[in-house]
Amino acid sequence: MKKLAIPALLSLILAACSSTGPTDTAAQVEDRSSGTGVATVTADSAAGSGIAALTDPNNILSKRSVFFDFDSYVIQPEAKPLIEAHARFLVQNPQMKMLIQGNTDERGSREYNLALGQKRADVVKQALLLLGAREAQIESVSLGEEKPRCDAPTEACFAENRRGDMLYSGEF
Amino acid sequence: MTRTLTLFRLLLAIVLAGFALGARAQLSIEITGAGASRFPVIIPIFEHEGQLPNSVTDVVRADLDRSGLFSLVDLGPLALPESVMPDLPAMRGRGADAVLTGSVVAQGSGRYEVRFRLFDTQTQLELGAMALPMTASQNRLVGHRIADFVYEKLTGQPGYFSTRIAYVVKSGPNFELQVADADGMNAATALRSREPIISPAWSPDGQRLAYVSFEQKKPIIYVHTLATGQRRVVSNFKGSNSAPTWSPDGSQLAVVLTKDGQSQLYVLNADGSGVRRLASSSGIDTEPFWGRDNNIYFTSDRGGSPQIYRISAGGGSAQRVTFDGNYNVSPRLSADGKLLAFITRNGGRFQVAVQDLASRQTTILTDSARDESPSFAPNGRMILYATESGGRGVLSAVSSDGRIKQRLTVKAADVREPAWGPQPRQ
Structure with missing residues (x-):
């Protein structure tokens, strides 16, 4: 039982890590009043x-x-x-x-x-x-x-x- | 005559260099080969242009000169008002086949109108006239429209000076998906990422780009609306999601997925719904290009080496299109459906080739070694592609007859994955 609990705990920690990581795909929209008609977005990526x-x-x-x-x-x-x-x-x-x-x-x-x-x-x-x-x-x-x-x-x-x-x- | 022309070219080059330095873009164009016979045109400075902060005439001249199809005959600083009939025999005497006259007319409250007329010095006829409204900052936009007008009247084909291009710039660990005018100016960053971005594809309306981003550590297809920066994941199945191409009506995408095994072709709706398999093979199928003839051209190694095949967008059996050599990839069809551009491996060098689909005649257009990602201008006259020069990625363009060559470079960065956008709606 104890044997099983450790990996389970580990996976919880890992899940927590990955969910706090900047994995959100929500785009950061940068307003650009340059008249080019193109807005700039910065993509985030995960790092665990x-x-x-x-x-x-x-x-x-x-x-x-x-x-x-x-x-x-x-x-x-x-x-x-x-x-x-x-x-x-x-x-x-x-x-x-x-x-x-x-x-x-x-x-x-x-x-x-x-x-x-x-x-x-x-x-x-x-x-x-x-x-x-x-x-x-x-x-x-x-x-x-x-x-x-x-x-x-x-x-x-x-x-x-x-x-x-x-x-x-x-x-x- | 030759001397003044040379001097003019030099001045033009200085003006262009000035523009390049002043731009955020830093994408500069160098003409590396021109057509054998250029159409001589006189374009005097537009009357009253001095009231604008930036020249319209220079934009028109630069577009036409860079196209490789026209030579500019110098008339000195003299302006020819649009309202006055030019002395066409005298212009002909100076070696010009056509003359463009223009005037900038102030309309009050910061608005202007550019009026222009094009004349044929041989027939002594007016070929057309137009008036375009503008604000002081729209000199490039209006200049491109006028160059398109001249190009179309004199060649019979639509110009491409008002189109945009998309490409990816890599500098250090950073990737930027950029969009610029076809002359490399006015560049703007649509997406910034620390992970690769590849395969941008313009929607037929020119408002959106589909592309593959690795920002989630695997290839996922996004559709990105340029004006708002709004992006949507349209394909994120297990495995790889790549190589998007739009249907001619913009309602669907053909893509490459590995969700059922190796890389195969699928079609889905532009919002990501309704995925269905287009073709099945035992090898790699990739790089679909959805032609206006509703055929999808793609690369497959089903015959043992990568070759180009064609399948109806409705499915059915695939036909092989390329037969020469053992590496033919990255197919792109011209808008009229007559020419297929692709990359061929020729003695260890990767070069841009075109096949005339009716005659099946293939011509290699470049003499470089690392060409990738060909992309036709909307009028089919030029092909934009990525290549390598001095150890860096650069963009080049070659005319579909191989005669005209240009190079677009960004200092201190790698440029790759070009895609030529559609003709804007006017």
Whole structure:
């Protein structure tokens, strides 16, 4: 009973965190009397924090990225231990939710890359589901080429940017 | 003659540079290629223009010069009143095929009227005349209207100088969705965000933009009314919501959703209701563009590589449209439905191409390497696109015959995701 209570409490705290975060989509309308006929709006975004085990650099769970080859959405063998660790965490913490963000390098069409990033996020999700995580726990989305971790137009950067990132409740 | 013309161009460039510096926009246009034969026009300074704080004539001249279709024949500081018939044979003697005369008439209480007439020096006929009311601050608006008038009378096609463009500026970690006049002036920020904004699409009435914002850490489609800043989430299904395109009547959007698996095409009402699937494929379907012919052009890798396909907005089977090369994406149809602009990978370079849909002839229009997001001017003559120059994102425009080239840049920022707005209702 006590075992169950801790994650429940945790999820309450996380829920509280996310609800106090600036997630409100209500637009801040800035009046602009410039005669351009265009009003300026500032978009807000959420920023939450995770839990200790997920951020401890000595814990494999602090690693969140699965990398891909060019124009590919096949998971490399070296990513298996990482995916297994996160699947175990999701199984043991059924209240935890995960958002998987797929990314691509900057070459080609933004919308096509958004679709390619989705495929990468989807294969990571599928792998986690096969290892016992539940469908309701995981959402897969794509950031396409929009959020490069590395900015230079080099092959090393392109490789760094072709990845899926696993984020937990409160981190997105 | 050549010398005075060159001097005039230089002066014009200085005037334009002055405008660019004074503007909040900092979006400046540089002409990098012009038509082989330009139509020579005389546009003397409008009579009594000095009573306005800012010139109308300069706006008309700059629009026409930048279009690449006209050359301005200098007549010195002499004004030709709109009320007086110009000496057309003399104008012809100076090499002009057409003359625009104009006068600014004060109407009291801060209001003015601009009257103007266009003449053909060959036939000695008046091609048209108009009078537009204005306030002192409307010199650009009125100048664009007059340039549109001249453009239409002399080319037979509507001008695009009164249109607006939307684009995204990235500076550091900040993204701004901006709207500017087609000449890059008068820029205003519609949305500011710390997260990416992509794929802006103008509603057919030019009042709203649909776009994809990542502000909630995932792609969600919004419809944003420009005048009020009011925004509405129209598509926030599980997974990605992206690539909006408006139906020609503005009542619906075609979008790309992943709610049922991978990226597929759906149609929904412009208020977000009534979502329904448009097509099913085993691969990626994305980047729909809803043409006025009620066909939806889109990118799909169903055949193994990304190519452009077409499907009726009512559904049915898709037909493949592009066959050359192994990467053809981002389709955009001209308003008359005759030309398809898209991005093709050509020897590792991503370039703007057009296909004449009747002849299936494809022409690559650019020689750059990182072109994206083509977008037609409402009259189909120019294609605006994003490309890279000096390691930064810039906007460029190329005529659909490839001859005229312009570059629009913002200092110290990346500009991308351009969308050319519709012809404003007048």
